[in-house]
Amino acid sequence: MLFHILKSFARLIVVKHGLKLSKGKTINIYCSTDNSNHEGVPMKRCLLCLSLCLVLVFSVLSQFSLTLRPGLAAVSSLVSVSTLDPDFIFSGNNVTRIENGTLTVTGTMIVEDNATLYLVNMTIAVDAKGTINVEGNATLYLVNSTLSYSNRAREYNMMTLRNPVNGNPRLILRNSNMVSKFSRAFAIRFYGNSSGDFEMMNTDPKLAGARLDVKAYNSSMVRLSGCTVYSVYAYSDSNVTILSSKFSTLYAEGSPAVSVLASTFNSAVDPVLRAYDYSEVSVAGCTVEGNISAYDHSVLSISNTRIKGGWRLSINDYSRVEIISNSTVSLHKYSTNVDVKGFSFFSVSHAVLQNLRVNTYDNAVASISDTVATYISIFARDFSNVTILRSRLDWFLRALDHSVVSVLNSTLTTLRVEDFSVVYVSSSNLSMMHAEESANTTVSNSIIEELSIVSDSVNGSITGLEPGFFDWWNFTSFIKSSRGYVPLLLLINTQIRGDWDLTFLGSSNVTIANSTINFLEAFDSSVVKVVNSVLGSEYVVDQAVVRVWSYLRVHVVDRFGIPLAWANVSLQSNGSPVESKVTDVNGWVSFTVLERVIDGSGVYPYDSYTVDATWAESSGQQAVKMAGSKEIALTLPLPWWYEYAIIAVCIVIGVGIVLFVLVMKRRAPKPGAK
Numbered sequence: 001m002l003f004h005i006l007k008s009f010a011r012l013i014v015v016k017h018g019l020k021l022s023k024g025k026t027i028n029i030y031c032s033t034d035n036s037n038h039e040g041v042p043m044k045r046c047l048l049c050l051s052l053c054l055v056l057v058f059s060v061l062s063q064f065s066l067t068l069r070p071g072l073a074a075v076s077s078l079v080s081v082s083t084l085d086p087d088f089i090f091s092g093n094n095v096t097r098i099e100n101g102t103l104t105v106t107g108t109m110i111v112e113d114n115a116t117l118y119l120v121n122m123t124i125a126v127d128a129k130g131t132i133n134v135e136g137n138a139t140l141y142l143v144n145s146t147l148s149y150s151n152r153a154r155e156y157n158m159m160t161l162r163n164p165v166n167g168n169p170r171l172i173l174r175n176s177n178m179v180s181k182f183s184r185a186f187a188i189r190f191y192g193n194s195s196g197d198f199e200m201m202n203t204d205p206k207l208a209g210a211r212l213d214v215k216a217y218n219s220s221m222v223r224l225s226g227c228t229v230y231s232v233y234a235y236s237d238s239n240v241t242i243l244s245s246k247f248s249t250l251y252a253e254g255s256p257a258v259s260v261l262a263s264t265f266n267s268a269v270d271p272v273l274r275a276y277d278y279s280e281v282s283v284a285g286c287t288v289e290g291n292i293s294a295y296d297h298s299v300l301s302i303s304n305t306r307i308k309g310g311w312r313l314s315i316n317d318y319s320r321v322e323i324i325s326n327s328t329v330s331l332h333k334y335s336t337n338v339d340v341k342g343f344s345f346f347s348v349s350h351a352v353l354q355n356l357r358v359n360t361y362d363n364a365v366a367s368i369s370d371t372v373a374t375y376i377s378i379f380a381r382d383f384s385n386v387t388i389l390r391s392r393l394d395w396f397l398r399a400l401d402h403s404v405v406s407v408l409n410s411t412l413t414t415l416r417v418e419d420f421s422v423v424y425v426s427s428s429n430l431s432m433m434h435a436e437e438s439a440n441t442t443v444s445n446s447i448i449e450e451l452s453i454v455s456d457s458v459n460g461s462i463t464g465l466e467p468g469f470f471d472w473w474n475f476t477s478f479i480k481s482s483r484g485y486v487p488l489l490l491l492i493n494t495q496i497r498g499d500w501d502l503t504f505l506g507s508s509n510v511t512i513a514n515s516t517i518n519f520l521e522a523f524d525s526s527v528v529k530v531v532n533s534v535l536g537s538e539y540v541v542d543q544a545v546v547r548v549w550s551y552l553r554v555h556v557v558d559r560f561g562i563p564l565a566w567a568n569v570s571l572q573s574n575g576s577p578v579e580s581k582v583t584d585v586n587g588w589v590s591f592t593v594l595e596r597v598i599d600g601s602g603v604y605p606y607d608s609y610t611v612d613a614t615w616a617e618s619s620g621q622q623a624v625k626m627a628g629s630k631e632i633a634l635t636l637p638l639p640w641w642y643e644y645a646i647i648a649v650c651i652v653i654g655v656g657i658v659l660f661v662l663v664m665k666r667r668a669p670k671p672g673a674k
Contacts, residue, residue, distance in 0.1 A: 105130035111138040137167025161194035169194040178203040185211040190220035201227040252279035294319040315344040328352040340364040360384035435487040444492040457484025457506030465515035546598040551629035563587025567615040
């Protein structure tokens with residue numbers, strides 16, 4: 001009888017403390033000191049309540065457990081560690097609030113139906129077998145709390161939002177921390193129509209050893225603001241927004257929509273950003289340090305973002321990556337590699353780039369506009385298409401294979417066109433342009449400081465290559481390919497300010513005349529004849545030969561400087577006759593003389609010549625040292641009769657003048673004569 005009386009009294013106390021019994025659950029003991037519930041409750045009453053409840057536990061251990069009463073407004077403190085055993089459920093339309101304590105989850109804690117659970121200023125300890133599920137249309141709030149777990153698994157699903165059943169499972173987190181005893185990854189997963197709203201959540205793996213992964217699936221929606229997490233995963237048709245946060249990795253796959261604002265990506269190992277399978281990712285106002293990849297029709301837009309160097313950007317399979325609106329790629333001791341493949345698109349606009357290497361393959365498209373780039377190299381390969389518009393690129397752009405390159409209103413340090421590439425340059429400045437093989441290049445309304453051309457097994461003559469303006473000049477109109485290649489280079493209204501550099505390979509046989517060549521190269525069995533030209537330097541190897549010829553013009557005059565027409569002039573080299581000619585009516589004669597021969601073994605000068613001239617009975621001789629084309633005057637002594645003949649001519653002229661004067665005086669009328 002006494003036992004039943006104590007049992008009934010305990011039930012009254014439980015009801016007074018806002019609790020009720022239900023069958024099949026573990027008992028959990030809470031005690032409130034909230035003035036709204038127990039105003040002025042002395043400690044003795046609390047001890048009495050506890051004692052009586054212990055009797056209750058002993059009497060109904062196998063039949064009853066304690067859950068929070070439906071509709072309970074608040075349980076403000078937890079005086080002892082409370083343990084939620086497996087399959088503990090918050091259900092119905094309950095609104096439950098637990099504050100200022102520690103809660104241990106040893107099994108599965110479920111918040112379902114339309115239930116709402118507030119955990120405020122709490123430490124929620126999820127042990128090795130514990131997990132938390134939010135289902136249906138339930139909502140879980142974590143406010144100013146710490147969520148820790150002690151599972152040693154490599155990746156553990158600490159919390160899952162799932163089974164919406166026409167509802168919206170929600171996780172709302174404010175100013176809370178995630179910690180772990182072990183350096184392992186633990187995940188919060190969102191499925192179906194679930195949603196998560198995180199503000200001021202921190203997990204610093206350097207301090208706490210925790211690695212939190214937030215994973216969104218299906219049509220779930222997740223928002224993180226002011227958070228520090230390890231990685232964020234967006235799958236299927238999920239929608240993820242990240243604001244002012246720090247994390248290592250963002251992974252998007254299966255057409256999710258992801259927006260990242262004013263955040264920091266930083267990963268020394270994994271790619272910081274991976275977009276796959278029709279993903280759409282927008283990054284604005286962020287700092288990114290690490291590898292980036294976009295595959296399978298994904299779209300990645302980066303604006304107003306600082307991308308630190310030393311990383312790799314991979315774009316493949318019809319994907320699109322845009323770096324726009326005042327973004328920067330910072331200088332780094334290692335170059336940043338950008339690989340664009342498989343019909344993908346890479347665009348940079350209004351950005352600042354440093355130490356960047358861009359490779360385009362397959363049928364990829366790359367566009368750089370309104371951008372300043374230093375230490376940048378661009379390689380256009382296969383059938384790719386590259387456009388440079390209103391930009392300044394400091395280093396080089398190389399067109400290879402069958403690529404198509406357009407440079408418009410831009411400034412480039414070096415442009416190399418090779419293979420079968422097609423290149424258009426308009427209204428641009430090029431410090432150096434290099435054309436070779438069968439590349440097809442048209443340059444119009446532009447300025448080139450130095451132009452280099454490489455040909456293989458060609459024949460022909462080139463003349464008049466000088467710095468200057470070319471309204472129309474076609475390289476193939478001078479040089480024809482026999483069995484090798486010649487670049488198709490057309491200059492229209494273009495100025496060559498500096499030097500011409502020419503390289504000949506194979507069995508080329510070319511004559512260069514009346515030109516100024518800065519650098520000449522000859523390889524294989526090429527033969528190059530350089531006539532009356534200025535040659536800065538040369539490089540000749542293999543069986544190639546370069547012969548440099550100059551013009552020697554001789555003016556034969558007498559000692560009075562009078563040109564001697566039809567004088568015989570002969571040229572000798574080392575005592576051997578070279579050529580003989582006759583002066584014209586002005587006393588001039590011209591020779592084309594060999595100045596030096598250059599082959600793979602060295603330079604052999606032929607620059608010493610002797611000029612002999614004879615006129616009537618007079619003759620003269622002069623030694624000449626050739627160093628480019630030159631003119632000399634050869635003065636011949638007069639024959640013995642030459643001076644007498646001149647005196648006689650002068651006397652005859654004088655007598656003639658006197659006789660003319662006398663005759664004219666006699667014919668003049670006398671004064672007064674009629």
